[in-house]
Amino acid sequence: MEFHRSGSLPTKVMAVALGLFFLTSAASAEEHDYYSWQSDNFQNGRFYTKQPQCVDIPADLRLCHNVGYKKMRLPNLLDHESMPEVKQQAGSWVPLLSKRCHADTQVFLCSLFAPVCLDRPIHPCRSLCEAVRDSCAPVMETYGFPWPEMLQCHKFPIDNDLCIPMQFSGNQATQTPAFKVCPPCDNELKADTIMEHFCASDFALKMKIKEVKKEKGDRKLIAAQKKKKVLKMGVLRKKDLKKLVLYIKNGANCPCHQLDSLNSNFLIMGHKVDQQLLLMSIHKWEKKSKELKFAVKYMKSQQCPTYHTVFQ
Structure with missing residues (x-):
C-alpha cells in the first residue's frame, strides 16, 4: 500500500x-x-x-x-x-x-x-x-x-x-x-455471492416473471400471478405479493441476459425504497445447480447478520 x-x-x-x-x-x-x-x-x-x-x-x-x-x-x-x-x-x-x-x-x-x-x-x-x-x-x-x-x-x-x-x-x-451490464444481472451463480445478496436484501423470492417493460428509464418487471415461494419476507406485505412489480433503476437500456427468456423461475432479491421494490439480484432458478441448492439450504438454516440498509 x-x-x-x-x-x-x-x-x-x-x-x-x-x-x-x-x-x-x-x-x-x-x-x-x-x-x-x-x-x-x-x-x-x-x-x-x-x-x-x-x-x-x-x-x-x-x-x-x-x-x-x-x-x-x-x-x-x-x-x-x-x-x-x-x-x-x-x-x-x-x-x-x-x-x-x-x-x-x-x-x-x-x-x-x-x-x-x-x-x-x-x-x-x-x-x-x-x-x-x-x-x-x-x-x-x-x-x-x-x-x-x-x-x-x-x-x-x-x-x-x-x-x-x-x-x-x-x-x-x-x-x-x-456496470455496463445491469448491475442486478451481473452476479455469478455461486453460493457465497447468493448469500451475500440474500443477507443484504430486504426480501427474496422464487417466482416467475410475466412481462418486462421500459418505464421512464427504468426496467419494470411484472410478476406472474402463479404462486411465489417466499425465501425472505422482510418488508414485503401480502398485498405486495398479489401484484408484485419490481424495478431495475436506470436499467431500461443495459443488458440483462437473464431476462432474454421468461420461461423459467427466477431467484429474485431486492429492496424497498420509497415504496418501490428495486431489484438487487436476479438468477435463473437452475434446478441442477449445486451452488443454488447449497445457498437455498443455507438460507433456511443460517441467520444473517443484522445489516443496516445496503451501501449506507
Missing part, C-alpha cells in the same frame, strides 16, 4: 518507511495492545470510551479480511468503536465489491472500515474517494441509493498530505466494467 505526503521524502520511500514501522509495531503488539495516537480518546469532535487499539481483522469481516494487512485500528475512521458494529456496518457493502465498479473499491472502503495500524490514522486521499465514487455511484443509483454522506469526498485530505492514494491510477475500472 502506498501513501502520499508533502515534504522531502519521495512517495515510495515514505511507503517503505511506513511499511517498516507497521511491521515492527505489529510484530511486537499483543492482540489488544494500545497505541498512543496523539488524539488519545478524543477524535473528530467525538469522545471515545476506549483508547485506540490494534486488533486482528477477523475472518468474518469479509469486506476487508483479504485487504493486504492483518491488523486494523479500532475505533475506525467511521467512528465505529466495537468489532460487532464494524461487521454490521461493513457487511452491507460486500455486494458492491462483486460489481467490480472500480479496482480500488476495497482499498478505499477498508481504509475507513478497517484502517491499518500506524502511529496516527491514515485517511484515503480525496482523489481515491473521487475515483471510486465516480465509478461506483452509478451502480449504487441502480439500487436506489445515493453516494452516502459519510463518504463525501471533500472530507478527505488532498493528495499532497499523508493519505492513501489510488493503487490503480492507470486503470480506474476493472478490465471488464461490470
